[in-house]
Amino acid sequence: MTTSPLTIVAEFRIPAENRDHFLELCAYDSAHSVADESGCQRFEAVSPMDDPQTVILVEVYDDEAAFETHLATPHFKVFEVAVKELGAELVSLRKTARIAPRS
Structure with missing residues (x-):
């Protein structure tokens, strides 16, 4: 199974009072990832329509190395610190590989 591109699916639970922030x-993080990282193909946040306290980040990178580069960027560090300060809980983080379509 190929891991290129690599899709990250990260699910967070957010306290209601901190959701907007x-x-x-x-x-x-999305804007800087797409603009500043050549290996970041896509980065979006989605939320289930019936559960606004859940936010899911869907990020597509060229490969594992591009994701590791992302984790070392200044904009990710800002995000990482703020997640803790806002009481956001990382529910799951999955690394996934595209299986269809193949190209």
């Missing part, structure tokens, strides 16, 4: 941080 968390979404601003997601937008910040």
